[in-house]
Amino acid sequence: MTFRFPPEWHPQDWIWIGFPHDGEEWPGFLEAAQVQIAAFASAVAESGQEARLIVRNEANGARARSLVSSKVTIERRTYGDVWLRDTGPLVMIDQAGNRRARRFGFNGWGEKYLMDGDQTIGAALARDAGLAIDTSDWILEGGAIDTDGAGVVATTEQCLLNPNRNPQLTRGEIETRLCGDLGFERVLWLGDGLINDHTDGHVDNLARFVAPGVLAVPRATGADDPNAAIYADTKARAEAFGVTVREVPSPGRVERDGRIEPASYMNFAITSKLVVVPTFGTPHDAEGVAAVAALFPDRNTVGLAGDAVLAGGGGFHCASQQMAAAI
Numbered sequence: 001m002t003f004r005f006p007p008e009w010h011p012q013d014w015i016w017i018g019f020p021h022d023g024e025e026w027p028g029f030l031e032a033a034q035v036q037i038a039a040f041a042s043a044v045a046e047s048g049q050e051a052r053l054i055v056r057n058e059a060n061g062a063r064a065r066s067l068v069s070s071k072v073t074i075e076r077r078t079y080g081d082v083w084l085r086d087t088g089p090l091v092m093i094d095q096a097g098n099r100r101a102r103r104f105g106f107n108g109w110g111e112k113y114l115m116d117g118d119q120t121i122g123a124a125l126a127r128d129a130g131l132a133i134d135t136s137d138w139i140l141e142g143g144a145i146d147t148d149g150a151g152v153v154a155t156t157e158q159c160l161l162n163p164n165r166n167p168q169l170t171r172g173e174i175e176t177r178l179c180g181d182l183g184f185e186r187v188l189w190l191g192d193g194l195i196n197d198h199t200d201g202h203v204d205n206l207a208r209f210v211a212p213g214v215l216a217v218p219r220a221t222g223a224d225d226p227n228a229a230i231y232a233d234t235k236a237r238a239e240a241f242g243v244t245v246r247e248v249p250s251p252g253r254v255e256r257d258g259r260i261e262p263a264s265y266m267n268f269a270i271t272s273k274l275v276v277v278p279t280f281g282t283p284h285d286a287e288g289v290a291a292v293a294a295l296f297p298d299r300n301t302v303g304l305a306g307d308a309v310l311a312g313g314g315g316f317h318c319a320s321q322q323m324a325a326a327i
Contacts, residue, residue, distance in 0.1 A: 003092035003100055004183025007149030007209060008270040009296075010093070011325035014050035014073075015271055016125060017041045018082030018319045019064050021056040022115075025081070025312045032308035037082070038067035039304050040269070040276055040316050045071035047274040047300065054079060054121075077124060080115020083314050085204065086141035087118045088321035089126035089133070090182070097326040101126035101133045102181060104140040109199050110164030113313075129323060136181050138174075139165045143202040143318055145178070150212035151185030152243065153178055158192045158201030165200075188215075188241045191233050194262035195226050198313050205264045205315065207234050210246065210295040218266060219247040221284050226253055226260045248291040251282045256311065267306070267315030268292055271322070275299050278306025278315045 017040060020026055020033045037053075044051040045068075052073045055061040061074055068074070081087065086109070089101035103122050108114040126133050144160060147153045159165070160174055169177070175187045193201020207217045215238050220228035227250065238245050254263035261280075265288040268277040275296045279285040285303060293301035306315050 002183060003094045003098075005090055005102070005147060006093050006324050007147050008322060010149065011327055012049060012272045012322045013325045014052050015044055015269070015320050015322045016052050016054055016084050016088055017044075018079065018084045019053050019055045019060060020082050020309075020312060021060040022080070026308070029308045029311040033312055034063060035067060036305050036309050037319060038064060040319070041072045042069035043276055043302055043304065044271050044274060045069050047271065049272045049274070054084065077121060078117040079121040080118040081113060082312070083143070083318045084121070084321040085143040085318045086199075087121050088142065089122045089129075089131065090142055091131065091322070091324045092134075092183070093324050093326065099131055099324065099326055101129075101131040102136065103133055104136045105138055106141065107139050107165070109141065110162060112198065136177070138169060138177060141199065141202065142321060143199060143204040145182075146203050146207070146209050147182075147184060148209040148212045148214070148243070152188055152209070152213070153182070153184040153186070154188040154190060154203050154207060154209065154215065154238075156190045156193050156201040156203050156206065159199065159203070162200050188238065188243065190237050192230050194230065194264060195260050197262040202318075204317050205262055205267050206230070207238065208266050208268070214244045214246060216246050216248050216266065216292070216295055218250040218264060221250045221252040224253045225250055246295060248295075249284050249287050251280045251288060252284050254280050254282060261310055263307075263310060264315070265289070265292060267317040269316045269320050270296070270299070272325075273299060275301040276316050277301060277303045278309065279303040280307045280310070281305070
């Protein structure tokens with residue numbers, strides 16, 4: 001049987017979520033980020049799906065327990081960043097429902113953010129879930145890819161062709177490895193990710209598959225939207241590739257201390273029963289959440305504040321990784 005990485009809307013047994021613990025990563029925003037991640041975990045757990053909130057130490061766990069629903073499972077682990085989308089295991093599945101974990105090399109997003117535990121948390125989670133682990137000898141973060149479940153994977157040139165990841169590999173060799181290691185058949189190469197995205201343009205903050213052959217892409221909101229040209233290029237590349245594009249309004253221009261923030265409704269997390277969309281306190285939040293909800297008529301969709309989480313460099317999707325169900 002051939003193992004493949006399923007789309008996020010494949011049924012899930014649970015979802016792992018990282019809980020913020022490092023004040024240096026969230027200067028002035030740690031407590032607010034913890035509240036927002038706790039609200040995310042609670043929403044998933046209250047929807048009827050298990051949410052496993054990963055905490056760093058006893059004090060971190062006590063803080064988490066004071067914030068979350070009693071239905072949230074708390075697990076203590078050694079990790080650095082909370083972005084389990086990138087450091088957690090990618091759970092593969094075959095046609096018989098067998099599961100394995102695929103692990104890749106991780107170098108702190110191009111050696112920009114190296115923290116204790118991020119090299120090992122993926123294997124630890126996979127092992128404790130009873131999964132055999134296959135290891136690939138190249139650098140790849142989970143947030144750099146998004147699949148439609150029908151053989152297509154989307155990524156960005158800014159990230160996967162960045163010399164701070166795999167300078168020894170050509171574009172063609174990366175395509176071959178994506179298909180061979182994760183079971184994809186075709187690669188949709190988008191261009192740049194959002195301005196000031198410290199991941200070097202992860203696709204999960206730019207464009208997301210919502211059904212086979214259907215890609216959600218932001219639409220610029222306001223004349224001063226800093227990512228307008230990036231959104232237009234993304235749409236053009238996707239349509240030229242042959243996928244159907246569904247547009248979602250962007251949050252518009254979001255700044256903190258004069259710096260453009262990579263705010264995006266595309267960083268939504270899909271669970272078996274719920275879609276959770278980050279919001280940023282802009283006038284476009286309600287329209288953005290409604291547009292995402294229209295893409296998932298089989299699930300409830302909620303918008304939850306994610307501005308403090310973004311202050312640490314990511315969103316709800318970045319902080320989570322799903323355990324695909326064995327079906």
